[in-house]
Amino acid sequence: MKLYLLPGALLCVALAGCGGTPDSPGAKAAHERHENFEAIGKAFKTIGDELKKDAPDLAAIKAQTTKINGFAPQVKDWFPAGSSPKDGVKTDALAAIWEQPDEFGKASARFTEAAAALDAAAQSGDLAAVRGATGPLGAACKGCHERFREKD
Numbered sequence: 001m002k003l004y005l006l007p008g009a010l011l012c013v014a015l016a017g018c019g020g021t022p023d024s025p026g027a028k029a030a031h032e033r034h035e036n037f038e039a040i041g042k043a044f045k046t047i048g049d050e051l052k053k054d055a056p057d058l059a060a061i062k063a064q065t066t067k068i069n070g071f072a073p074q075v076k077d078w079f080p081a082g083s084s085p086k087d088g089v090k091t092d093a094l095a096a097i098w099e100q101p102d103e104f105g106k107a108s109a110r111f112t113e114a115a116a117a118l119d120a121a122a123q124s125g126d127l128a129a130v131r132g133a134t135g136p137l138g139a140a141c142k143g144c145h146e147r148f149r150e151k152d
């Protein structure tokens with residue numbers, strides 16, 4: 001059967017989604033951070049959707065700001081050695097993360113700060129403050145993606 005003659009990397013492309021060794025620690029880290037970022041994306045969207053309503057559900061918003069605030073300080077640890085595109089891992093993370101750790105650290109810290117501010121605003125129950133705090137958070141997502149994530 002011809003498939004067996006294909007080099008491993010090509011076989012991986014054919015099967016969609018394995019990078020390096022599929023269950024190497026690096027590939028696992030990339031998979032986990034993908035799931036976590038998806039959760040962050042969903043949480044942020046829920047907040048935006050609530051804020052568009054005439055009567056936003058503050059409890060729903062609080063649950064999501066708490067979730068994002070819990071994830072934010074962890075982000076800097078989601079990119080261990082061995083999980084970069086240069087390791088053959090399937091990821092949208094750019095090698096710049098590992099090449100410019102100080103800059104990436106700053107982008108993560110900015111996110112942590114903005115997430116804490118948004119959560120504090122939500123816990124205070126002040127919807128205007130919540131609205132105000134979503135801007136800097138969105139800018140923190142965007143700033144990091146522009147520099148450190150593969151363009152769509």
Ligand code: HEC
Binds near residue numbers: 040041075090148149
């Ligand atoms: C410090 C950098 C950084 C910040 C801040 C950040 N992201 Fe990301 N995000 C990334 C990187 C890098 C990836 C690609 C991860 C991968 O593919 O391994 C990513 C991926 C994603 C994905 C797609 C899932 C995936 O893994 O491809 C979504 C959705 C996402 N981010 C949403 C957000 C939202 C919403 C925020 C802000 C509330 C945010 N991110 C903040 C760096 C960041």
